[in-house]
Amino acid sequence: MTRSLAPDQPPSPPPPAEPHAGPRYRDAGELADHVLGLLTLDEKISLLHSDQPALPRVGLASFHTGGEVLHGVRVEVPCTVFPQAVGLGASWDPDLLERIGDAIGSEVDSLLQRNRHQPLVSRNVWSPVVNLLRDPRWGRNEEGYSEDPGLTSSLAVAFCSGLRGAGPGERPARWRIVPTLKHFVAYNHETDKFARSMDLRPRVLHEYDMVPFLEPVRAGVAAAVMPSYHLLNGRPSHLSEHLRLLRLHDPDLAVVSDGFAPSDIIDKSRYYEDREHAYPAAMRAGLDSFTDHLGDPTITVRALRDAVARGLLTEAEIDAAARRLLLLRARAGDLDTHREPVQDTVGAPAHRALAREAVRRSAVLLRNDGTLPLADGPGQSVAVIGPLADRCVRDWYGGPLPYRVTPVDGIRARAGGTVVYESGLDRITLRHRGDGRLLAATEDGGVCLTDVTGSDDTVFEVFDWGEGGICLRSVGNGMFLSWDRGGELPGGGRREILRCDREEPFGWEIRQTFRLERAEADGPWVLRNVYSGRYAATDATGGGLDLMAPDAGSALALDVEVLSLGAETAARAAGAADRAVVLVGTYPQINGMEGHDRKDTGLPSGQSALARAVIEANPRTAVVLVSGYPLSVTELAERAPALMWTSHGGQEFGNGLADLLFGDREPTGRLPQSWPRSADDLGDILGYDIIKSRLTYLYSDREPLFPFGHGLGYxxxxxxxxxxxxxxxxxxxxxxxxxxxxxxxxxxxxxxxxxxxxxxxxxxxxxxxxxxxxxxxxxxxxxxxxxxxxxxxxxxxxxxxxxxxxxxxxxxxxxxxxxxxxxxxxxxxxxxxGEPLPPRDLGSRLVRAVDFDDYHAVRLTDQSPTTGEAVTASGPGSWLLFRDVLIARGHTGMVLRLGGPVRDMDAMGAGVAPSGGAAPPGRLEIRLGDPAGGRLVAVAEIPGDDTGRYSWRTVTVPLAPADGRHDVYLVFTGAGRLASLGLTAAESPEGHR
The missing domain is CATH 2.60.40.10 (Immunoglobulins)
Structure with a gap:
């Protein structure tokens, strides 16, 4: 996320010279302790919201946590915009990432100097995203660096070093910017992320998902972390006990919530019923700062005060969180009474040059038969084709582009010969089947039906974005079809008025995507908006067109007339040129973004057809794929003479791309992810266990279309x-x-x-x-x-x-x-x-059930609302494996902490009553060597489901003699839960404690 950045605040009165001016504080920690000691309990609580108020009494200005700087500062003031993060990941270049981080950090510094209370900017920034790109269908794939933990870690450390303002390994007295790593941990899906729990076994957690969080913390270049929205092993991530693992390496690490996430614990995850219980639990898990209610701290502050008053939260716990937040500010010099002025670097020439270099370093040449680099000279012509040939696209985590050098702009500036541009877009008109009038865009951005024919106002270009739908751009006014909310309707709700006034699809609500549908082959077409789900209809008052029809039967009946086919027009342009460059790909936010995953990884069919037509017309064609994720383009990989991939590249996209296409620079990018041949090779997007599912380049035995690390040069x-x-x-x-x-x-x-x-x-x-x-x-x-x-x-x-x-x-x-x-x-x-590995020890202590070696048909869940994880089985056939267990002669029993079946574990939370039935309990069989036919050495009855979600029963069952080292299987014959297990000796019949 994030939707939840603080609004502008009026400047606070200048702080007094005391109590914390001067050099008498040895370090940031001592300064934070001094300021903390001056605060009342209410003042300390006020610091725990993301919008910290000014406290003039003690010399504190207002402050807010958060500000997006993923690949440029996300503010409405135009700043330098670099390629998307996945493109920066393709650079495999930590030095480049450090320089980009330094440039972004200096622009944040400049913006804060212009106005200390600059909206959406803070010395605590919410970047980088270090979630590993496990599945390219994730809607936020473009925000991460790589599927590999080591590559991601090295790039994240470098980027954070640049933001912070000192090189790796250095420990500056003052940080320029305090980076926040997000989103902890194992976050790679959007669907049902607030309600459905994901399973993460310990090996995958420690070997894979946690690595890129730990390394920047260990390197001392990140001082904050943000948990993810989703649930992990039955518990919301903002309540995760795994946050404590990070604090083992930095006890002062601040934990800041994602936007609205504290309320989501109650409203969406339903883990707690009220804030007075949820917020103390979050703080005990590690949360320090509550980002909630869009700049309104009153609800959070009241809940924390009430929790303290009711004895649910102690002042010592408030102090610990407030101190970490004060330390974060002290590290960044925000508690100082003055700050040295800095040079204003926003949009500096050096940053523009760096943005161009970043485009060059991030593009990956996938295939080349000698078509690239392009031949150049006065007698050479090149056709530049495609829906992305004349566009620089903004994504949700990039600010507005200060200027746009599109691919065709860059090629025109570089080429010595003739450059011809063709969009490759179909052109259509939409005619009302009832009265024959045409849908038209007006000069002021309205939409109407008109009798006028032959006007560009009635002609629309069709952008095909595949499963994301189509966009319609008016040839007349150059704007995209969209809609706005109008006045109140008599029966409630508001009108949704069709407009044609958007320069580009953009926003949290993408209102510019539509589908042309019809119920039967010869029936009329209807126009449905993808976001609202409603259909275009004539306004009953005669005032224009609305999106008010709830179904196709009451929608505006249309006939679609194709005026020209983009593929045919493009083929003619390509055939007449010496060389052709076709740019096809995807659109951020339309083809997946926060809140929306993809179902497919293919190129939209219309764009595939366009690329094929250009290649057939000109065998000297270079295809440039522009996307924030891998594309399954098997046919293009075989047929394209040259194939290059790049992420959306920001303001200098065209110049950097032209440098590569004409060979002024060598392509040096390498793929940060494997490219699958189809989405069928990816398995379940909710399957986080890459070991069991054999996914990512690490474990996959499937042949990729292009492998991790692949990239060619000239x-x-x-x-x-x-x-x-x-x-x-x-x-x-x-x-x-x-x-x-x-x-x-x-x-x-x-x-x-x-x-x-x-x-x-x-x-x-x-x-x-x-x-x-x-x-x-x-x-x-x-x-x-x-x-x-x-x-x-x-x-x-x-x-x-x-x-x-x-x-x-x-x-x-x-x-x-x-x-x-x-x-x-x-x-x-x-x-x-070295010494051989010892056998598994189940005899000296109780072992967590989640520390299995292998499993079948089980889920992971929370053992209690605050700590512990357990295993749940839905029915017969579920099993756990513990490899190479030493069963000694004295082991006569097995002790088990068992629980009965649960009702819908994904929909239940602490203190929230479950509903519905549960599968009947069965037995837990302990077998050696094989889960089906292995020797049965012990049996335990699973308790009934009346014990409650967090009730556990410790039972000890006799164990048949089985001296030696064995693979031990715990096989469920019915539904049930297991928290821990161990072997008991004859002299300790009560088992482990």
Whole structure:
């Protein structure tokens, strides 16, 4: 998100020189402690809302948390806009990310200097997004960097370093900007995110999703984190006990809520019934700052005061949160009485140049038969074609573009010959079947039916966005068809009046997408708005056209007349040119955004047909795919002479792209995500367990369309075999792996050498290949460079659920220096020596049920409203596996913490009464070696469902003799829950505590 940034506030009176002026405070922490000691309880509570009021009595100005700077400052003042975050991820260039972060940070500094209370700007910013791009159907895919935790971490650390205003590893006394990492943790879907719980097993949490949050915190470049909206293992993320894991590395880390999320705990997730209980629970989980009610702190402050008055929250807990927020402000110098003036850098020439460089660095050349770079000269002509050829598109997390250099603009400025532009859009008219009048746009942006024919006002261009619908742009006034809310209707509600007055589709409500539908083959067409779901109809008062028809039967009946087919027009233009460039792709917000996932990853059919027509007309065609996520374009990947991908590139999109197309710069981008051949290869978007589902490049055995790390240049490279400096190493050592890179082409180039590792003897499923480092290497024509990577053996660890820590297993590991994940072959083999891993210990303590090694047909849920996680089974056939368990001769029983079946675990919360029935309970069978036919050694009866959601019963059952090491399966024959388990000895019949 985020919809919830604070409104402008009037300047507060200047703070007094005391109590916190001067150099007598050694550090930010001491200053924060001093200010905290001056505050009353009510003043401390007031700091816990995102809109902190001015407190002149103690010299505090007003302050708010939050401000979006994902790829530029998101304000209505035009600032520098860089390529989307996923495009920056494709750069594989931490130095670039640090420079961009520095540029954005300086523009925030400049805006705050102009007006300390600049709307939507703060020294605490809500960026970067470090959620891993597990599934490209996620509506917010464009906001993240990569599907790989290591690549994402390195880019996030660099970006945060730039924002903060000091290099990596430095510890500045004052931060220019305090970055906030979002959204913690494992957030990759929009559908039902407020109500449906996602399952995240410990190995996936520690090895994958948590990594890019931990690394910036460990590096000291991020001082805040934002939880996600969704529920995780049965509990809303704003109540997650996993937040405490981050505080192990920085006890002063501030936790700020997402917009409206505190209220969502009650209103949407329904986890608590009231704020007086929900808010203390959130604070105990780690939350410090409540972003709620759009700048109105009264509801939050009242709830916190009432919680303290009722003894549900202590002043010490208020103090801890207030101190972290004061420390955040002190780190950024916001508690100082003065600040040195800075140069105004908003839109500076150096930032414009950096934006152009970022476009060049983020584009990925996917395929090329020699069509690129484009031939150039006075006698050469190029046709530039497509719905995105003359557009620079803004997304929800970018501010307004200060200027727009579209692709055709950039190519015209660079080309030495003739440039012809063709949109490739169909042109249509819409005629009222009843009286023959035409739908028309008026000069003032209205929409009407007219008898006038032959006017551009009645002609609309059709933008095909696939499952997102179509947009209709008037040829007459150049604006997009949309709608606005009008006056009140007699029966309630408001009119929705059709308008044609929007320069581009944009906003939280995308009102510019429509569908032309008809109920039967020869019936009339009707026009339905995608957002409202209503149909165009004639206003009963005769005042124009509304979106008031609730169904197609009462909608305006239309006939569609096609005046020209864009594919045919484009093919003629391409056939007459020496070269063609066609730009097709997707539109941010229409093809998925916050609140809306995609069902498909294909290119819209109309755009696919356009690209095919251009290629058939001109075999010297370069196709540029513009999108915020991978596209399944199997046919284009086979047929396009040259294929390039780029994210939406901001203000300098056209110039940066032209630099690449004409070969003034080398394409150096590499894919930050695997590209699937179809959405069918992606599995369930709600399946976060990448190990079990074998998804992402790490585990997938499906052949991608283009692999993670793939990217070409305009020269050729040959990478020699990988060589290790030694064949064996202990766990505390560092090894060096290298390979020789040769430029076999005729021009200088830059390659991204990538180090991949595969565990060959692992006791648990491990990635088929995993990135452990990358280096950019520039090589002259015919020259060679040896690329070296130093790899600490401890980096080969996995999360050992049995011991609750990272462990390096002894055995063989294949290390390969490659040019992409798909090229990671056998490599060099390193043997890690060390003590054999011990067996799983279930005898010395109770073991959490969620710390299983494998499972089937179970869900993860909350053990209590505040702490603990458990496993729930819906019925027969569910099982858990605990590998290599030592059952000693003295183990005579098994102790289990069991619960009865629950009713609809996704719809239940703490203190919220469940509804509906539950599956009947059964037994829990303990079997060795196999869940179906393995030896049965113990049986426990699962309690009935009258015990309640958070009631658990500890039972001890006898265990048949089974000396030795075994794979232990816990098999459910009916519905039930399991929180923990352990083995008991004869002398401890009561089991573990």
């Amino acid at each position: 020269t050729d490279f040959r990478l020699g075999p990988s060589v290790l400096d030694r064949g064996t190493a202990a766990q505390d050592e560092v090894v060096t792996v290298s390979a020789e890179l040769t430029n076999t082409g005729a021009r200088a180039g830059e390659e991204v050498a990538q180090l991949y590792v595969r565990a060959l003897d692992s006791p648990v499923p491990r990635p088929l290949r995993q990135l452990h480092g990358f280096r950019r290497v520039s090589v002259a024509p015919g020259a060679r460079e040896r690329v070296e990577f130093r790899l600490p053996v401890r980096d080969l660890a996995y999360w050992d659920v049995g011991r609750g820590r990272f462990t390096v297993a002894p055995g063989r590991y294949a290390l390969t220096v490659a040019r992409s994940a798909a090229a990671a072959g056998p490599g060099a083999v390193l043997t890690v020596v």
